[in-house]
Amino acid sequence: MRNKTYIGEISNYKDKDATISGWLYNMRSSGKLHFLMVRDGTGIIQVVVAKNDVDEKTFELCKELPQESSLKITGFVVEDKRAPSGYEIQAKNVELVHRADEYPITPKEHGTTFLMDNRHLWLRSSKQHAILKVRHSIIRACRDYFDNNNYTLIDAPIFTPAACEGTSTLFETDYFGSKAYLTQSGQLYMEAAAMSFGKVYCFGPTFRAEKSKTRRHLTEFWMIEPEIAYCDLDGDMDIAEEFIEYIVQRTLEERKEELKLLQRDTSKLETVQRPFPRISYDEAVKIIKDSGLEFEDGNDFGSLDETIVSEQFDRPVMVHRYPAAVKAFYMKGDPGDLSKALCVDVLAPEGYGEIIGGGQREDDLNILESKIKEHDLPMEAFDWYLDVRKYGSVPHAGFGMGIERAVSWICGLKHIRETIPFPRTISRIKP
RNA sequence: UCCUCGGUAGCUCAAUUGGUAGAGCGGGUGGCUGUUAACCACUAGGUCGUAGGUUCGAGUCCUACCCGAGGAGCCA
CATH class of the missing domain: 2.40.50.140 (Nucleic acid-binding proteins)
Structure with missing residues (x-):
């Protein structure tokens, strides 16, 4: 054979x-x-x-x-x-x-619900085939980028004892009589590992139990998360833009045929080259207000706000220094303005929105402890995490990129659910 | 959780002010030596999401519920 x-x-x-x-x-x-x-x-x-x-x-x-x-x-x-x-x-x-039985998917049009019910067969269709080939190339490019730059792959656990960030809704499961949760991020574990290996990344599934019903959300998705010791926010942004440029250009080289079949306008991907624009939250707010949209200072951006900001540029834009109040407890405060966090979101062009979230982590033990209290999080769950600040704490930073959102953007798709072989959404766990 | 829209043949959809449920694709039968989601003829195929209600008569109007899609919030 x-x-x-x-x-x-x-x-x-x-x-x-x-x-x-x-x-x-x-x-x-x-x-x-x-x-x-x-x-x-x-x-x-x-x-x-x-x-x-x-x-x-x-x-x-x-x-x-x-x-x-x-x-x-x-x-x-x-x-x-x-x-x-x-x-x-x-x-x-x-x-x-x-000899096949009567095949449900005909060469004519079908609705997405029907096709998703038959996802195990829909994978045979040329468009779905092309998307998953692109996904494979993107994942390989992600791994190659970090592997070629001396990062060590460190796998984060899937079962976690408590909320990583305390913000998202988690899937709860029974763990031999006590509660455990499916991970929503490997980041805290990467921070610990970075103190051993210097540069690390993890790549694995992530779970969010939020009842989001939009074309940008899955309950189970894959995230790649690098973490770098002795790195500040500027260094983090340098890595993020080099990383995105690399995966986009690699995909353009490797998957010409598939992108053509998907009718992707690749001229919009060819411009994805360094340097990417870097603007502060305050500058982004000005863009939103200048566009005529109402915006309350200090709020996080909605998806429409993100679209308006990203439409100003022909490549991904990095928005940094959001108000600390809307960000997670582990973000380091900006020494120049403690009301702001040393964080960055990378917004993809063409309305695809946030594909990367990251930033510099709080490395001071006392500040981190008070942040945990402020966010009403259980201190005992973070004792190990605080240890990272007790034994040779250093400035460090990292980010996470949702693979499916990147695939959706690079393929130019309307729905994120087509970017993963067997999507899990609020209303679908089969097939 | 909230808002909007939807549920009719295996699939995609149509059905006028309430008056005999239809088409294309797919299936079946037959035809065609260059087809490009081929085409032509014939044919089978229905608990109109569920339960009530109004009416001489409901796919169509009313009420409740179920399911789905998109969006908000939240996020990658």
């Missing part, structure tokens, strides 16, 4: 015989000719079955093949302008591996 030909490399077999193994994507028939569109995960190719070229049994078989039947086909490979991919196979033999 190993020495077979993949459709993706069919051009190497021009004017030669080849055997492909795949699934029937669609079929058109014309009396004494059948046109089978066959896919195998690496590509799709037209197979021509002519009545005169095959035995009668084979020809009759192809006449009534259900969509998605699995097939092994041997034939002569030719270049032909009439074939959608430029190449086609003139069949000599067609072996039916399995």
Whole structure:
């Protein structure tokens, strides 16, 4: 079974015989000719079955093949302008591996709910296939960026004893009689690890139990979180922009075909190059107010606010120094204005909003303890975290990027749920 | 949790002021030697989300509930 030909490399077999193994994507028939569109995960190719070229049994078989039947086909490979991919196979033999039942997803239009109910089959469609290929490339680029820059991969736990930030709603689970929660971030663990390895990152699933029902939210999503010892906010922003530039440019190189199939305007990605604009929260507020929108000083940005700010630029914009009051307890205060936090959000262009949140962490033990009290968080849950400030505390910073939001932006999608193979949302846990 | 919209054939949708539930795709049967979401003919396929109510008569009007989609909040 190993020495077979993949459709993706069919051009190497021009004017030669080849055997492909795949699934029937669609079929058109014309009396004494059948046109089978066959896919195998690496590509799709037209197979021509002519009545005169095959035995009668084979020809009759192809006449009534259900969509998605699995097939092994041997034939002569030719270049032909009439074939959608430029190449086609003139069949000599067609072996039916399995006759499919009536396939629910037809070549016509369907609603998203129906397609999501059939997500396990929808993955076979060309658009979904392309999105997940892009996702794979983005994840590989993320890992390569950190691996090539001497970061150490440190896996964070999924079960956690208490809220990391105390803000989001967590999924609660029974842990041998006591309560445990599914992680909403690996960050606190990365801070501890950075004091051992210097530069670390984690990449894993993250869970939020908020009842968000929008095209930007999942209850289970993947986040990549670097953390760097001896790093301040400016250094953090340097890393974030270099990182985003790298993954976008890598994806443009590796996934031209897929982005074309997704009809992505790649000119809007080609401009994603350093330096990215860096503006303060106060400057962002001015942009929002100048646009005519009402905004109350000191508030966090809503999604419309983010869109208005990001529309001013042709590449991601980094907004730093938000009011400390709207940010998590571990953010370090700005020495120049303690009402502000040394944090940064990276807003993707074209209305895609926040893809990265991060900043410099509070490294002073006493300040951190009082922040925990201010936020009404249980001190005992953070004893280990406070230890990081007791034994050789240093300035450190990091950020987290939601993979699905990055994929959604880079692919130019309307819904985040198509960026993950099996999405989990407030109303979906199957398939 | 709140706001808006929706639920009719396997799928996508239509049905006029309340008056015999329809089309395309998919399925089935037949036809066609260059099809491009092929095409042509015929054919099968329905508890109109659920439960009540108004009416001679309800897919259509009223009430409650269930489910879904988008948005707000919250966030990546």
